[in-house]
Amino acid sequence: MVTTILCTNLSHFQIDWQQKAVYCPQGKRSYLWKNNKNTYGKPVIDVEFRQRDRVLSELKLGKQAPGYKNAQKALNRFITELTRSV
Incomplete structure (x- = not known):
């Protein structure tokens, strides 16, 4: 339900x-x-x-938007770097 x-x-x-x-x-x-x-x-x-989902939502890019995949990749790299430094 x-x-x-x-x-x-x-x-x-x-x-x-x-x-x-x-x-x-x-x-x-x-x-x-x-x-x-x-x-x-x-x-x-x-x-x-997840933080990544919240940030992508704030960018207001639909999955079909030209910049969505680039934004997602950049955000994933940024999160990876942050988690390595902790």
């Missing part, structure tokens, strides 16, 4: 409760799903998307 979140700023995200995954408007799947509690002790679910 897939549920669409109906919040103002999250209206295009979908939740797949069985797979414990959230899908962004670009179709990218979250890689982290963690049951947690907020500061008031109410249950919440924390999800995260």
Whole structure:
């Protein structure tokens, strides 16, 4: 079962409760799903998307855009360099 979140700023995200995954408007799947509690002790679910996917989304390049593959390659190289230096 897939549920669409109906919040103002999250209206295009979908939740797949069985797979414990959230899908962004670009179709990218979250890689982290963690049951947690907020500061008031109410249950919440924390999800995260990969940094690469968030940056590519911010660039607003569709996969068919001329610069998408170059941006993706450059971003992958940058992330590789960052992880090597840590």
